[in-house]
Amino acid sequence: MSILEIRKLSVNYAGSNGRNTLALSNVDLTMQPGDFVVALGASGCGKTTLLSCIAGFMQPSEGTITLDGKLVQGPGAERGVVFQKHALMPWLSVVENVEFSLKMRGVGKDERRAAAMDKLKRVQLEKYADSPIYQISGGMQQRAGVARALASNPAVMLMDEPLGALDALTRAHIQDLIVELWWQTKKMFFFITHSVEEALFLATDLIVMTPSPGRIAHRFKLDFSRQFIECKDSRAVKSSAAFIEMREKVLSLIHDAPEATRG
Numbered sequence: 355m356s357i358l359e360i361r362k363l364s365v366n367y368a369g370s371n372g373r374n375t376l377a378l379s380n381v382d383l384t385m386q387p388g389d390f391v392v393a394l395g396a397s398g399c400g401k402t403t404l405l406s407c408i409a410g411f412m413q414p415s416e417g418t419i420t421l422d423g424k425l426v427q428g429p430g431a432e433r434g435v436v437f438q439k440h441a442l443m444p445w446l447s448v449v450e451n452v453e454f455s456l457k458m459r460g461v462g463k464d465e466r467r468a469a470a471m472d473k474l475k476r477v478q479l480e481k482y483a484d485s486p487i488y489q490i491s492g493g494m495q496q497r498a499g500v501a502r503a504l505a506s507n508p509a510v511m512l513m514d515e516p517l518g519a520l521d522a523l524t525r526a527h528i529q530d531l532i533v534e535l536w537w538q539t540k541k542m543f544f545f546i547t548h549s550v551e552e553a554l555f556l557a558t559d560l561i562v563m564t565p566s567p568g569r570i571a572h573r574f575k576l577d578f579s580r581q582f583i584e585c586k587d588s589r590a591v592k593s594s595a596a597f598i599e600m601r602e603k604v605l606s607l608i609h610d611a612p613e614a615t616r617g
């Protein structure tokens with residue numbers, strides 16, 4: 355079974371004026387299949403820095419990240435990334451974008467097309483497989499980004515505010531879809547958001563981060579996503595007494611924090 359272990363992770367950015375920013379300090383986190391970790395926190399608390407380290411886009415100043423005991427030292431196919439702004443290639447169709455990484459790895463045409471179509475079905479986009487990227491909506495582009503990240507069947511999905519730019523209805527719909535994906539695939543998810551409601555709905559493990567230095571200030575185990583899997587009614591889950599109570603608790607944690615930690 356896969357396991358992702360983050361131990362005593364610190365990242366120090368050297369500023370041009372000689373002032374350093376301790377973007378992350380002493381972060382410990384363990385993830386296993388089926389864990390949906392959501393990092394919630396104001397701008398500047400180190401969420402993207404943490405994701406970039408897990409993705410292998412950058413190396414920490416101190417500490418280690420291992421996946422199945424192997425040190426993360428660069429990007430890899432076992433970690434799929436979805437960005438806030440889609441990073442799709444506009445000159446390729448939807449399905450060509452999804453199969454691109456498989457093509458680069460030498461997977462044959464029929465096999466990679468079948469894999470890409472399967473991922474597109476999972477995000478309800480199979481009808482748009484041949485559409486150019488610029489002809490589909492923002493919500494569809496983000497779903498295509500999710501399908502692309504799934505294409506190489508990664509153990510870990512890394513998502514940096516993927517729904518942040520979408521309207522509320524589209525956002526809620528894709529949240530439901532992501533919970534279904536998590537449930538079907540039992541992958542590890544590391545998901546960043548500013549939205550308390552989104553965090554509570556998606557997370558099995560919520561980490562609330564605070565800045566200066568960036569660190570994990572609070573952790574919660576949640577099961578609202580499992581409730582959604584049972585009842586398929588996200589509005590019922592989000593309006594339940596338990597959800598509202600938790601939302602107020604997390605909001606007060608964020609609001610009671612010192613001024614500098616708020617967004």
Ligand SMILES: Nc1ncnc2c1ncn2[C@@H]1O[C@H](COP(=O)(O)OP(=O)(O)O)[C@@H](O)[C@H]1O
Nearest residue numbers: 367375377396397398399400401402403404568
């Ligand atoms: N490349 C960089 N060089 C210097 N400082 C950076 C760089 N990237 C991020 N920072 C700083 O590190 C802190 C954490 O940033 P970031 O990880 O982007 O936070 P978040 O994603 O939570 O908004 C912030 O103070 C930010 O200004």
Ligand SMILES: [Mg+2]
Nearest residue numbers: 401402403514
């Ligand atoms: Mg960020």
